[in-house]
Amino acid sequence: MGKIRDILRTKGSNVYSVEPSMMVYHAIERMCEKNIGCLLIVENGRLEGIFTERDYARKLILKGKSSKTTPISELMTENPITVTPDNSIEDCMNLMTGKFIRHLPVVEGDKLVGLISIGDVVKHIIEEQKGIIEYLENYISR
Numbered sequence: 001m002g003k004i005r006d007i008l009r010t011k012g013s014n015v016y017s018v019e020p021s022m023m024v025y026h027a028i029e030r031m032c033e034k035n036i037g038c039l040l041i042v043e044n045g046r047l048e049g050i051f052t053e054r055d056y057a058r059k060l061i062l063k064g065k066s067s068k069t070t071p072i073s074e075l076m077t078e079n080p081i082t083v084t085p086d087n088s089i090e091d092c093m094n095l096m097t098g099k100f101i102r103h104l105p106v107v108e109g110d111k112l113v114g115l116i117s118i119g120d121v122v123k124h125i126i127e128e129q130k131g132i133i134e135y136l137e138n139y140i141s142r
Contacts, residue, residue: 004092004106004116005085007124013114015105017042020049020073024060027051027072038103040115041076047105047112049076054102082107083116093121 017040018027027039031053041049051072059075060067082105083092092104096118106114 001090004083004087007116007120008114011120015040015115019043022072023068024070024072025067040105049078050080051076080105084108089121
């Protein structure tokens, strides 16, 4: 099924991140500008957490906090679950569905090297299956 590095090779390793002191309002603005569902929280080059649309809905709105006066550090998920480029796509898919998470930061040692979403995983699997189907059709038609 492949490795996470296969997804990153196609997708790229571009990651959007902010510092923990950023106000939630500005983080949501950034997410809207980039059309993304999460931001990684990085301080001094170190991954501190992840902030998702789900965090916004459940930890800010429902608790009556203000996005303009609440730093993202209060809402982020600290110590997010991470994977490495060598993790299998199947393992990541199981992790994401088992833990009900949509985004996984990809780290190599202490270095953040990418981010994958459940959409990235599904897209990769579909492309892989298309290739298998094409191969089988060619094999059968010989």
